[in-house]
Amino acid sequence: MAVTNDIPWLNDDEQHMWRQWMWLNAELLATLNREMQADAGLSNPDYQVLVVLSESPEGRIRVSDLAAALQWERSRVSHHVARMEKRDLVCRRGCPDDGRGAYVRITETGQAAIERAAPGHVRTVRKLVFDALTADEVTQLGEIFHRLRSRAGFSTE
Amino acid sequence: MAVTNDIPWLNDDEQHMWRQWMWLNAELLATLNREMQADAGLSNPDYQVLVVLSESPEGRIRVSDLAAALQWERSRVSHHVARMEKRDLVCRRGCPDDGRGAYVRITETGQAAIERAAPGHVRTVRKLVFDALTADEVTQLGEIFHRLRSRAGFSTE
DNA sequence: GCCACATTGGTGACGCGTCACCTATTTGAT
């Protein structure tokens, strides 16, 4: 009951690496999500939004710019911001210059939440990833990931 | 408007690597999903389920075993199988030995779908990942990912 | 046999993410 293969399959080494990679991805993301949920009631996407907002001048940014910064669809931003607004993490304001536009602004609650979440987030990344890698490995991985991204046409250009 | 940091932050190299990694993950997953959707109307999770089923004797497996094989919650399996059943990719049968149990079986349609999807899937993984890596790098990455997983207590056993 | 307890699988609610599509506003060619 196997799949017919008339295409160059992955060899054992490749298969092993690919599987480890995919598992690790899922596990890392799940762990980060869980820890931040526990620390500050934030999901991963919540955190990403708040990071961008908290790094923006005056803690506010146009929806489209937020979408660009996160590489999200505008519709996704819209949905997510709507959910976050209900929890008072951000608020939306009309844009004076452009009648179509809207600003997303971080609230006091949002600011507090990200400040509560950030240290644990970094600690976890450090513990799960960087503590188990040498400086050389970090550099090399950075180079490899960057290479794969450019070859695949993913570059940020 | 930045986050206060009283915790050892990531240095530039680490930050760069981490960002590339997270971007690459998202991009790879999205690409694989998109291609399989186009090739065979399957999502990534659909594919994973069908792979396990097609590798099982007689193309059927107990729900709990499927959950274990995929490292999914049983509830997730239940939801996903229900959706796939509507599309006639799999079907559910009661289990004769255990009145609580249920078998999930791959259908003709499901078998056809995975056979249509598999070559393109492998081709894409090869193109996006392995064509840009040396054999040594593959081995090394496999070792690194495995190391991170065991240190984090993610090991499969 | 009886009963506490564990296990199997499923459901509903809700957050996340995409797609198709919509309205309102701005822009720019004429």
Added chain:
DNA sequence: ATCAAATAGGTGACGCGTCACCAATGTGGC
């Protein structure tokens, strides 16, 4: 000034994923 086209943002439907919870069935102690 006018009007077609582009752009900003939002909405609804639906698939994906988790959590809390449930009914049904099996298991072991007595």
